[in-house]
Amino acid sequence: MKIVIVGGGAGGLELATALGRKLGRKKKAEIVLIDRNQTHIWKPLLHEVASGSLDADLDAVSYRAHAHKNHYEFKLGTLGAVERDRKVILLDAFVDEEGEEILPQREEHYDYLVLAIGSVSNDFGVEGVAQNCIFLDSPTQARRFHQRLVDRFIRLNLELTEGKADRKLRVAIIGAGATGVELSAELYKAQEWFSSYGLGNITPEHMQVSLIEAGPRLLPALNDRISSGAHQELVKLGVSVRVNTAIVSAEPRRLITKEGEEIPADLMVWAAGVKAPEFLTGIEGLENNRANQILVEPTLQAKGDPDIFALGDCAGCPITTPDGQQRWVPPRAQSAHQMASTIEHNLCAIIKGKSLAEFQYKDLGSLVSLSQYTAFGRLMGGLARGGLSLEGKVARMAYVSLYRMHQVAIYGWSRTAVVALADKINHFIRPRFKLH
Numbered sequence: 001m002k003i004v005i006v007g008g009g010a011g012g013l014e015l016a017t018a019l020g021r022k023l024g025r026k027k028k029a030e031i032v033l034i035d036r037n038q039t040h041i042w043k044p045l046l047h048e049v050a051s052g053s054l055d056a057d058l059d060a061v062s063y064r065a066h067a068h069k070n071h072y073e074f075k076l077g078t079l080g081a082v083e084r085d086r087k088v089i090l091l092d093a094f095v096d097e098e099g100e101e102i103l104p105q106r107e108e109h110y111d112y113l114v115l116a117i118g119s120v121s122n123d124f125g126v127e128g129v130a131q132n133c134i135f136l137d138s139p140t141q142a143r144r145f146h147q148r149l150v151d152r153f154i155r156l157n158l159e160l161t162e163g164k165a166d167r168k169l170r171v172a173i174i175g176a177g178a179t180g181v182e183l184s185a186e187l188y189k190a191q192e193w194f195s196s197y198g199l200g201n202i203t204p205e206h207m208q209v210s211l212i213e214a215g216p217r218l219l220p221a222l223n224d225r226i227s228s229g230a231h232q233e234l235v236k237l238g239v240s241v242r243v244n245t246a247i248v249s250a251e252p253r254r255l256i257t258k259e260g261e262e263i264p265a266d267l268m269v270w271a272a273g274v275k276a277p278e279f280l281t282g283i284e285g286l287e288n289n290r291a292n293q294i295l296v297e298p299t300l301q302a303k304g305d306p307d308i309f310a311l312g313d314c315a316g317c318p319i320t321t322p323d324g325q326q327r328w329v330p331p332r333a334q335s336a337h338q339m340a341s342t343i344e345h346n347l348c349a350i351i352k353g354k355s356l357a358e359f360q361y362k363d364l365g366s367l368v369s370l371s372q373y374t375a376f377g378r379l380m381g382g383l384a385r386g387g388l389s390l391e392g393k394v395a396r397m398a399y400v401s402l403y404r405m406h407q408v409a410i411y412g413w414s415r416t417a418v419v420a421l422a423d424k425i426n427h428f429i430r431p432r433f434k435l436h
């Protein structure tokens, strides 16, 4: 039996690891993981890659090396189409940065297919966003933002040296969900580090971060307490928080609001929501919701094809909230993690001829980190029955532990302990910020 998982992200890599160890090692099934990148970075860290507080080159997991250790096969490729009648997926030709073809267009046969390709930013059709704003959907985009940030800081420092005291770096972030809020704080930390690493003319007053939200408050998915706590902390840092402000167009170096106001910006980041990739709506016989997600049964098998599973941001899985409302499982790392566990269980059950389990989403709470300044959160379930609010260092520790849990899923406990130790050592011997 051949199980093909497309997308080695928060959910897909955990699933490939678990199935490789359980089935691949004993040759009970052939496990193939396909990703368009050669390395894995846990997506919730992308804003740290963008600011420079995380060096993606140090933290990335090489799929090939990881596959070798965990008894699955890795293939580099970008999923272009699924032909369900032939049980085949089509991978686009792989070209390098110079446009040279490295791998031709290929086909990959599957017995069971798991779609785990995540999501992309949703620009909601707002004019000029695709051309003028940066998205944080992939490590490449996060690195690109970081490079621009470094270049702008270097130029700003020179301008201030030349006596142009009125110069500022203006960054506009559209969307005050976790990504926008966390990135805003990270940018002030970046400014502090760049100032101490030789660009000493730049002070917090030379940076203007505008966080723009169409709704009435920050972090709309989280409770009022976390939202207002984060709001106050960001204002203290110097962020200009603008709620009830809808952007209707993005132009080079400026945004236009619904009321016709211009917001000038040197860098513009669009973080106003996500949707599943468009091409998922073209798989014949499968159904999609408005966010392009593949609709799934409670077993996480696609509606219309029991041999295809979907997980994480690209899966449309309905849930009923405790107050009786119908919602989709939210696009979060904990959802992808939980779905990966259910699919692992169900694929093993198929091999053993047992019945499949239904997915139960457990909201374990939310944590938002404002760089190294502070963090806010609420934990649910377990000891925190009814919810436990966290703030400051404890919340920050809980936030860091989420990544450690992902590392445990892909490395195991002992290697994660070694990686954590290596991180501590790097903390002392390497610059605290990526400076190039």
Ligand SMILES: Cc1cc2nc3c(=O)[nH]c(=O)nc-3n(C[C@H](O)[C@H](O)[C@H](O)COP(=O)(O)OP(=O)(O)OC[C@H]3O[C@@H](n4cnc5c(N)ncnc54)[C@H](O)[C@@H]3O)c2cc1C
Binding pocket: 006, 007, 008, 009, 010, 011, 012, 034, 035, 036, 037, 042, 043, 044, 045, 046, 047, 077, 078, 079, 080, 116, 117, 118, 119, 136, 137, 178, 179, 311, 312, 313, 314, 331, 332, 333, 334, 335, 336, 367
């Ligand atoms: C900056 C940022 C901060 C976030 N913070 C949090 C947080 O604090 N907590 C939280 O719960 N969630 C957070 N999220 C959301 C979380 O990252 C996602 O919900 C989660 O990563 C989804 O997991 P996934 O496995 O569905 O997809 P992903 O982790 O996005 O993985 C998708 C994988 O598919 C690959 N891929 C995509 N398209 C193709 C293709 N066509 N062919 C082959 N491979 C493909 C990608 O390279 C990637 O490896 C954050 C997201 C961002 C961007």
